[in-house]
Amino acid sequence: MIPFIELALNGIVSGLVIGLAALSITLVFGVARFPNAATGDVMSLGAFAALAGASASGTLLIGGVFGIAVAAFVSLACYFLVFQKLSSRPPVASLLASIGVAFVIRAVMGVVFGHQQKVFDLPLARPWRVLDIRFHPTDLKISLAALATLVAVFLILHATPIGRRMRAVADDPSLARVSGISPRRIMVALWLLSGAVAGIAGILVGIKTVVTPEMGWDLLLPAFAAAIFGGIGHPVGAVVAGVILGIVQEVATPFVGFTYKIALSFAVLLAVLLIRPKGLFGTVAGAR
Amino acid sequence: MKALTVENLRGGYSEVDILNGVALQLGIAEILVVAGTNGAGKSTLAKAVAGLLPRVSGKVSLGETDITRLPAERRARAGLGYVPQVANVFPSLTIVENLAVVEGVADRAARTEAMLTMFPALAERRKSRAGSLSGGERQQLAFARALMTEPPVVVLDEPTAALSPALVGESFERIARLAKSGTSVLLIEQRARQALAIAHRGMILDGGKVAMEGPAQDLLADDRAARLYLGQ
Ligand SMILES: Nc1ncnc2c1ncn2[C@@H]1O[C@H](COP(=O)(O)OP(=O)(O)OP(=O)(O)O)[C@@H](O)[C@H]1O
Ligand SMILES: [Mg+2]
Numbered sequence: 001m002i003p004f005i006e007l008a009l010n011g012i013v014s015g016l017v018i019g020l021a022a023l024s025i026t027l028v029f030g031v032a033r034f035p036n037a038a039t040g041d042v043m044s045l046g047a048f049a050a051l052a053g054a055s056a057s058g059t060l061l062i063g064g065v066f067g068i069a070v071a072a073f074v075s076l077a078c079y080f081l082v083f084q085k086l087s088s089r090p091p092v093a094s095l096l097a098s099i100g101v102a103f104v105i106r107a108v109m110g111v112v113f114g115h116q117q118k119v120f121d122l123p124l125a126r127p128w129r130v131l132d133i134r135f136h137p138t139d140l141k142i143s144l145a146a147l148a149t150l151v152a153v154f155l156i157l158h159a160t161p162i163g164r165r166m167r168a169v170a171d172d173p174s175l176a177r178v179s180g181i182s183p184r185r186i187m188v189a190l191w192l193l194s195g196a197v198a199g200i201a202g203i204l205v206g207i208k209t210v211v212t213p214e215m216g217w218d219l220l221l222p223a224f225a226a227a228i229f230g231g232i233g234h235p236v237g238a239v240v241a242g243v244i245l246g247i248v249q250e251v252a253t254p255f256v257g258f259t260y261k262i263a264l265s266f267a268v269l270l271a272v273l274l275i276r277p278k279g280l281f282g283t284v285a286g287a288r
Numbered sequence: 289m290k291a292l293t294v295e296n297l298r299g300g301y302s303e304v305d306i307l308n309g310v311a312l313q314l315g316i317a318e319i320l321v322v323a324g325t326n327g328a329g330k331s332t333l334a335k336a337v338a339g340l341l342p343r344v345s346g347k348v349s350l351g352e353t354d355i356t357r358l359p360a361e362r363r364a365r366a367g368l369g370y371v372p373q374v375a376n377v378f379p380s381l382t383i384v385e386n387l388a389v390v391e392g393v394a395d396r397a398a399r400t401e402a403m404l405t406m407f408p409a410l411a412e413r414r415k416s417r418a419g420s421l422s423g424g425e426r427q428q429l430a431f432a433r434a435l436m437t438e439p440p441v442v443v444l445d446e447p448t449a450a451l452s453p454a455l456v457g458e459s460f461e462r463i464a465r466l467a468k469s470g471t472s473v474l475l476i477e478q479r480a481r482q483a484l485a486i487a488h489r490g491m492i493l494d495g496g497k498v499a500m501e502g503p504a505q506d507l508l509a510d511d512r513a514a515r516l517y518l519g520q
Contacts, residue, residue, distance in 0.1 A: 161388070164381065168389040171378040178338050178372070179433065180364040180391030 005133050007250040013139045013208065015246020016146035019239035020201035021216075021223035022230060023153060026238040027194045030170040031186065032087070034094035035224060038078060039198050040216030041105040046071035046199025047206035047215065048113050051120060060120065068199040074105070075195020079187060102217065109213040117210040142204045149200050150239050153193070157235065162189045222249075222262065225269040244268075291316045291441045291472035292350060292368075297336055299344030306332045308496040309346075312474075314441065315488070319463065319473045321504065323480035323517055324493035330476045331373050333493065334445045337474070338370040339363045350441060365392040369439035373446045373476075376430035379419030383410050386418050386429055390436040403432040406462075423450030427459070435466075442466070443474045448482075460486050480518045484508050492517045 021039060028036045049070035054063025078101050086094045127134040157163040162185070169176045169186045177183065202216055209215070226245050230237030248268055249261040256264055292314040300306035306329045314320045322330050335341045337348055339360035348356050355363050364370070378386050387400045404411035407428045413421070418429055427450050434442055444463070448456045456479065464486040467473050477483035484490050484504040491501035492513060500513055507513050 164385050165389050165391075167381060167385075168378045171380050172375055174340055174360070175372065175375060175378060176389070177360040178340065178364050178370045179389060180361050180437065181389065182361050182391070 002132050003254070004251060006135075007253065008247050009133070009135055009139070011247035011250030012243055013143050013246070014250065015226075015243035016143055016239065017201055017204045017208065017242075018219065018222050018226050018246055019230075019242025020146050020149055020197055020204070021219055022226035022238035022242050023150065023235050024194045024198040024201065025223055025227040026230065026235055027153075027190060027197070029227065030234075031166055031190045032079075032083065032094070034083075034091040034098070035227075036194075037095060037098040037220060038101040038105060039194075039223065040218070040220035041102045041109070042071050042075050042078075042195055042198040043202030043205065043216035043219065044109060044211070044213055045074055045105055045216075046202035047211045048109055048118075048213075049199075050203045050206065051118055051211055054120065060122070064200075064203055067203050068196050071199025071202065072192045072195040075198065076188065076191040079191040083191075084187070102220075106213050106217060113213065115213060117212050118206075119210050120207050122207065138207065142208055145200065145204060149197060150235075153197060153235060156193065162186070166190055166193075222265050225265050229269060229272050289316070289351060290314060290349075291318070292337070292474065293348070294333075294337065295347040295349075297333070297344060297346035297348070299336060299341050299346075300332065301342055306496050307336060307341075307344075310493070310496070310498055312491060312498070312501075314472050314474055316440075316472055317467055317470045318489065319467045319475055319487040319504075321480065321483045321487040321490040322474065322476045322493055323478070323483070323490065324499070325517070328493040329496040330493055331445050332496070334370065334372070334443050334474070334476055337443055338368065338372075361391070364437070364439075367437065367439045367441060369434035369437065369442035371430045371434045371442070371444045371447060373449065377418040377421070377426050377433065380417060382415050382417055383421075383429055384414045386433050387436055390433060392437045394438075399436055399438070403435060406435075407432050424452065424455050427451060431462075439471070441472045441474070443476075445476045446478060447475070448477065448479055456482065481508065484518075 021043060024039050025036060046067040050063045050067025053066030054060050057063060082097050082101055083094055086097055122138065125137045127136045157167055165176065165181050166186055166189060168179065168181060169183065173183065205215055205219065222245060226242040227238050229245065230241030245265050245268060249265055252264050253261050290313045294310060294312045297307050297310040298305050310333055312320065322333065324330050332341060336344050339358060347354065350366055350368055353366065355366060358366065378389070381389065384400065387403055388396065393399050404414065409425055410429055410432060418426065421429060427447055431447065448459050451459055460482060463473055463475060475483055475487065484507055487504040489502065490504045490507040492499045500507065
């Protein structure tokens with residue numbers, strides 16, 4: 001029993017991080033209306049930038065802020081350089097372009113940072129033991145950071161003027177325009193926000209495991225799965241689905257083995273698409 | 289000066305022209321009814337005025353200002369209110385949020401309260417999602433949203449289509465009051481007789497062209513208009 005609880009706890013932590021990546025995907029999907037395959041690489045970039053920032057400044061906090069800022073601005077730059085120009089074309093054009101953007105970002109990271117694994121320089125901490133269940137303090141911090149990000153995004157979407165307008169554009173872009181809402185301002189906010197969320201996700205993955213140019217790309221498919229599972233365009237759904245996927249993956253590992261845990265998340269995804277095409281949370285806010 | 293002037297408007301959604309040279313003039317504090325059969329191009333005309341039609345030529349002026357080149361959001365901020373025929377609220381936003389997202393509102397809190405006073409049915413459900421409203425409530429919310437900026441000109445695309453007969457009269461009364469208070473209304477209506485009864489002028493659109501136009505009373509009295517377009 002104990003190992004299972006430990007695996008489940010671990011699943012919650014990695015699931016929260018997958019959920020953040022899914023949140024970034026679902027935000028873009030809801031407003032800009034395409035699945036952004038560059039999300040994973042913006043994550044990796046955020047992690048590398050945070051590493052660089054942390055080693056330059058000597059503190060993880062400043063490094064983290066730097067990493068988030070770099071991810072947000074690269075995300076915005078991708079919009080201005082690529083996605084804005086494709087916005088009047090079918091979504092598949094933007095999807096294909098985003099795969100291209102992903103390769104470019106990854107190639108640049110490979111050249112600049114190399115392919116060696118890098119790790120965040122964290123003080124070693126002893127795992128806690130409660131009733132024989134081990135839990136790492138770092139995992140708790142990662143979870144809290146992920147939850148705080150989720151709450152912040154939720155507050156931005158629901159309690160700030162720009163967030164409410166973002167939701168209005170997700171609901172109906174034409175009606176938003178005739179309500180005086182400028183699509184351009186919304187897009188700038190969207191790409192900064194989704195980039196920042198991806199950056200945070202990348203940094204947390206980097207802290208939990210290692211940083212490589214491929215780390216984000218490898219997480220892209222589970223993140224897509226969580227976004228679809230949670231109901232595309234549904235931020236809370238994306239995170240809940242991420243956690244469920246994380247737990248399923250971890251708990252199943254002893255049975256199916258490490259290599260197949262990704263395959264398992266796709267079996268879950270497939271099942272959801274067949275049984276509940278709209279995802280866990282029913283309504284589809286963005287795609288109509 | 290006219291509140292809204294449209295000259296030689298042509299255009300459509302793709303290569304086909306839906307509008308074939310429409311002209312109209314809407315006086316200040318006037319109600320101009322646009323009637324016509326299904327598919328005549330009434331909603332297309334409204335979209336062209338609002339700035340949502342993909343391809344247009346001709347000229348649209350709001351007061352003295354040429355707004356032909358302005359995108360929809362700038363037209364809205366310049367004082368053009370528009371209530372589309374369908375999809376005229378943000379379904380996943382609450383009633384209050386539907387009003388709050390509108391740009392170009394001077395005193396948002398006061399204006400929101402004014403709208404909720406004008407539409408008491410909305411005030412009771414201010415935290416409900418617009419998607420959960422009835423057709424009639426939705427129409428009221430759409431109207432309130434368009435009025436948030438106190439626009440000098442509003443374009444209403446079949447505001448009574450979803451309403452029960454009892455509410456239709458109420459809705460026309462509200463539109464008449466709005467015009468009395470100085471707002472100019474371009475009113476697209478299938479219930480042409482009832483609409484013309486509160487209007488100053490009317491025009492009938494057919495095949496993307498103006499087939500008839502004139503003072504509301506004259507159109508109501510006209511045999512040909514009655515036979516072809518208004519019903520008995
Ligand atoms: N989004 C669109 N894309 C392509 N064609 C359209 C679109 N909307 C309308 N049309 C076409 O334009 C023509 C005029 O439609 P429009 O909606 O303006 O008519 P209408 O007079 O408002 O009719 P109704 O009384 O039914 O509302 C129709 O032939 C219709 O098929
Ligand atoms: Mg119509």
